[in-house]
Amino acid sequence: MEFLGWPTVLLLVCISCLLIAAWRSTPRRGKEPPGPTPIPIIGNVFQLNPRNLMESFKEISKKYGPIFTIHLGPKKVVVLYGYDIVKEALIDNGEAFSGRGILPLTEKLFKGTGIVTSNGETWRQLRRFALTTLRDFGMGKKGIEERIQEEAHFLVERIRNTHEKPFNPGKFITHAVSNIICSIVFGDRFDYEDKKFLDLIVMLEENEKYQTGIQIQVCLYNFFPTIMDYLPGPHKMMIKSFEKVDAFITEIVRRHQESFDPSCPRDFTDAFINKMQQEKGNSHFTVESLTRTTIDLFLAGTGTTSTTLRYGLLILLKHPEVEEKIHKEIDRVVGRDRSPCMADRSQLPYTDAVIHEIQRFIDFLPLNVPHAVTKDTMLRDYFIPKDTLIFPLLSPILQDCKEFPNPEKFDPGHFLNANGTFRKSDYFMPFSTGKRICAGEGLARMEIFLFLTSILQNFTLKPVVDRKDIDISPLITTFANGPRPYEVSFIPR
Template identity: 70%
Template structure:
């Protein structure tokens, strides 16, 4: 090689090294969010209570402010605590915070695919297609409202057949809610006696319990260690495989009977999209993303709403005076002979306030679903490196004492004006906000109102124990707040 060429290469190498060194020095010198001392290997675990992580983070926010960082094992996480910082990040800097932060256990199961766990261009294309297709099949339209009304009728008859015996309503509620999303993605509902579907719901119920266990949280701290140890996380993997088998069987049947000119449901539409992009080697529409996206929709369309209804019934048993006011409003606006519809909601401010207060009070996902920054980001004079996981905490918004006085108390007055009209609140963010807001928010709102109103139109709730012993505090978990198991009798009105 010529001496001049050698000199050029040497100089370019030197310049590159200097630039890299300068960049690293700059990133280190940038102001980082404050946080507790993180020890080698274990990170900030000594400052966190695995059994009540939201409470631990609240205490840290009191010491370090609304923007701080913790470390779980080797991973740094930025926590946003309070309405102002959550809004500023997810709305004012929406693009910067639109990535998905993936915890190790979910990375293992979902591999960054599907609509919930993907990021970047894959997520943008899948979300755009999913929202468009769901609208095509009735989400947010009159057709899906009628399906919810029909399913509410099936549910009411099922509850009536319990003949006032006390029982745990969880499975009935899960099944009713699941049938709505199933009608959209699979093209049909499942009978309440369908054994295969009941087995599927049992797998999902068990996974919900495992997902919120301490062992699962420890897996996300130390995946390489926990992977080699026995634990519930291995059972969770088997359950996911069972759910995938159920979905795969339906996918196969759809592909065998597909009529491209007449798609029946979400799966058909996705398969048609796959065929259209068959020659595109960079396409995000393939068998794996179809399976993962279907699973995402099925899980999201079942868990949140059924849990809200289950928790709502428990709360109403604790406060019979609230239930009585809803009964009076239902009798005045709807009566006993027709099904509740969404048009009734605007004329039922008290019931609407109760539904909102249930969602606020239960604080289903206190930590939110983790986000990540899509690039090196400046936020409130702090430097957050690209791909850093971010927790915009919903509990800090839903339990803001300035917006909701005495937030620990269940009070429909949080959403009522002095004259009894419904009061909106910008702090009502149970579905999160910004570009990662829940894709099924409209459907969930419709389901919660119609199902709950239909139940209370037909029944009075009677707890299996003395009302003063009804416990509405949640099972303290890692990710989601769920009600303690209970039994209730449905007394016909």
């Protein structure tokens, strides 16, 4: 004591008291979710397979359980693996997990604007406006159903004009699906030979091609964005491809602004421009947010539905017995003299089950769209700091073997009761769940049902190869699964 001196001892005591008081007043964070030990800077890169991240996550979950932490480079990510933990997070604690997790590549492309990639008040206002406006323009109502039926008629006639010659139906389907969102966002459908429309489709297909082919580069960009910005490679072409789509949409918005009449809004774009003019001081409604929101609607409204339909036809080529049952059910309920409508769905339980099984089986977005926690959060006794990136995986839910026996097998019985009626499942969440559930879910489900039933009402599918050689396993990309290229002949019924 004499060596230190009383003033020093008193000072140490005071500091200790202050530290104890501060410690007691600070919430105890608790332990964070466990996970494999990361390498400094590198993170867990070498423990993840960029060509099949889901398999990597499956192995990690076996060791650490349904909630674990990984590091993408220096970025910490909490992964939620399984129905119970995803439900607990996104539904039971929906507000805390309602943030959008932004990966570097997403930030590069979308700049935190639009519905999908925004956060906070911007996201709330844009999503509320989009849902209200889309309803005003017919989404979920008879009006949009009639638009889809009309487009389905155009698609059927276009297919009929192929005269049973084999072809890849992807382009036809993409054109038809894109026209639905065009009619909502831009006010009118395009003729299938319209040059501007074809230019847009080419840009979308180009963007999809790059996403499909550069899984490793996408992962590396998200791990090390600063370095990858200086390196050449296909990721640069993907960014340029997206910029072309952005420029195309921006030009359409500019023309809408020039011809805008506030007394007669023609479409979603006009409604947004009207909102911008009414609330000039509102920073959430700008030309940039309009452009990004339009891109969100276009990409989400085209990609998911067209991929599901393309994949669904491939699966039916592999399983003619399933197609035959659908034909019989459609003939019995709808007949050949009128177009299928949404009111028919409850009377077509087998067809409805097949559509649900297609969506479950293809597992379109296995990783889901990343989330983030909006505040410091506790989940199953684990502490998750505010803004932590969250991967609430969909694949383990859609592939759950207890809910769906033999999940790797395509089986419409997964959605049928013993008496043949349709069976609902809480595990069916291809559009995610909670506050960030896809805003276009209703539109997508309506399109998939009406397009598929219209095609099968009019045609029988004929493969160009032996059915045993048809491969319906997914073509895995970084973020989404898709069907392998194929051709089919449509035989009029």
